[in-house]
Amino acid sequence: MKLILALGNPGDRYRDTRHNAGWWLADHLATRWSFGAFRQVGPEASVDGRVQGHAVRISKPMTYMNRSGQVLSRYLAVPDFSFEDDLLVAVDDTALPPGRFRIKGRGSAGGHNGLQSIEEVLDSREYSRLRVGVGSPTHPDIDLADWVLGAPSSRDEETILEQFGRMALAVESWMTEGMESAMNAFNSA
Secondary structure (H helix, E strand, C coil): CEEEEEEECCCCCCCCCCHHHHHHHHHHHHHHHCCCCCCCCCEEEEEEECCEEEEEEEEECCCCEEEEEEEEHHCCCHCCCCHHHHHEEEEEEEECCCEEEEEECCCCCCCCCCHHHHHHHCCCCCCEEEEEECCCCCCCCCCCCHHHCCCCCHHHHHHHHHCCCHHHHHHHCCCCCCCHHHHHHHHHC
8 A cells, every 4th residue: 555644734724724735635646537526534634546647545644733643553554565665754944935846755854844744654764755845935034943833925835736736746756657757757847
């Protein structure tokens, strides 16, 4: 099974914030692949289906960003699940401008609390991630936490959403051809 773990924060207060860009992508993928509605069971909301012959689960941890990794414990106990090969984390990234994204096979948390939580549970940085650009604060007086917990401008949001088709293709490439191929095809632009 391929697990797409989309990071975000639960609740209406956070739904439209930059920090929930991973959840926005999860919703897009579930619709694109006709998976149906997410269902919450315990600490996650998820939906299952098949994509190009692969069993796929899209998961949204409902634990808040800084505890996102907690949902992974149950998957680590599943025989034949390898987080190095079967896990892709969809996450917001302030280092990338809105509309840009990067798919990577490893890396650091880079100060992102959700990724830090995942690294702590996995005791590793060797997992795939798709980083969705949300831009950085537009003024030096804007705190980074306030920035990610704020809503993007309508222009920035539209720019991000316009790239979801390409992001979906990158995810599909990761599933069927592997990370190296997906990086070569989608990180050049």
